[in-house]
Amino acid sequence: MVVGLAALVAWLIVFHGTVPDLPGRPASLLEAFLPWLGLAVPALVVAALGRRSAVAPLAALLPAAAWTGHFGDGLLPAPDGPYDLTAVQHDVSDENADPAGTARDLASVGAELIALEEVTPAALPAYRAALAGRYPHHAVRGTVGLWSVYPLGDVRAPDIRPAGIGAGWRRALRATAATPRGDLAVYVAHPPSVRLTARRGFDCVRRDASAELLGAALAAERLDRVVLLGDLDGTVDERGLAPLTARLDTARSRPAFSWPASAPLARIDQVLARRAEVTRVWTLPRTASDHLPVAARLSY
Structure with missing residues (x-):
């Protein structure tokens, strides 16, 4: 036995x-x-x-x-070698009661890029005001946003809506960040949430369909260097995210479980890259969200 x-x-x-x-x-x-x-x-x-x-x-x-x-x-101990930029990824929660405090906590890390999901219209002014000092460049499409110390251009909203979701659902953006080492295509995405129910079991059909659409957008990306930041509602081991993990890589160092914030069991908040190496991933202290923020260092 x-x-x-x-x-x-x-x-x-x-x-x-x-x-x-x-x-x-x-x-x-x-x-x-x-x-x-x-x-x-x-x-x-x-x-x-x-x-x-x-x-x-x-x-x-x-x-x-x-x-x-x-x-x-x-x-293994996290590597502490040279790197080119730090990115922070955070699903801030649409029920966040302290968006300004959350933004200040994220800004204190000193990252060059900050990606946010579940940004509500009511909370957006607080995020903008709190991040304006260090991040003069930002773009928001629907409920996802990107704040950057580098100029942003060619901002678009890739359509990652699976079948059955209306046109008002916008949870992805793409922008070109003009970094000192060249242009970097930055994607921020938040596919549909996964549900565990008695009737359907592990219901990830819409998440998987959204990942397929996002994977197609990444395959068509003209820039060589790409980074994807997002609450992908899945781990890098899940087959449903294969359209993304087949094209992009992440660091395997440290589990960096990000959800749920009260007792993290899985890292579903991801930083993935192409033609750039994610050298380290770690979680940040808890904010007013039900996710922990995730930070990553990238070298390219």
């Missing part, structure tokens, strides 16, 4: 992409919380030690090796 369970856990960690996504999307749910399979390792080791078998303890180390191979980078 121990040997079989150990082999199963190791297989799920390494080959989770081969698990069929049945109705209710259990495979996608597994991938959303994949790092937590590591909790099975100590339980398997204890169970193995209680058996009179030389094979069981060795088998229990299989998932430990699989987990270390997949997530072990997060155990």
Whole structure:
């Protein structure tokens, strides 16, 4: 039994992409919380030690090796080498009772780029006022916004609406940031939220469809250097975000779980890049949102 369970856990960690996504999307749910399979390792080791078998303890180390191979980078000290810019990503929540305080907290990091999602019309003036000093350049489309120390141009709103969502739903923007090291295409996006319900299971259909549309926009992007900032409502291990993760990379250092803010279980707030290296990702102190802000350093 121990040997079989150990082999199963190791297989799920390494080959989770081969698990069929049945109705209710259990495979996608597994991938959303994949790092937590590591909790099975100590339980398997204890169970193995209680058996009179030389094979069981060795088998229990299989998932430990699989987990270390997949997530072990997060155990290493964060690199502190040279970098070209810092970006902050934050879903500020449309119920945020202190937008000005949230903006000041984010500005204190000293990042060159700040991306916000769930920016309501009522809260927008507070964000603008609090960020105006350090970030003279900004763009807002619908409920997503980008604040920058660099000039922004060619601002557009890619259409990432899945079927069934009306034209008033705008949750993506694209801008060119004129950085000292050349133009950088910056995307800010917030696909539809995922829901876990008794009837539909892990309901990520609209999120996945939105990721497909965003992936198509990224594929058509004319600039070589691209950074995507957003609450993607998914982890980089989820197959539903493959249209994005197949084109962009992120740092594997540190888990940097960002949601929910009260007890973070997954990093669904992402900083991904093409022709630029995300060298470090970390979370910032909690704001008045239900997400933790995420900061990242990029080198290019």
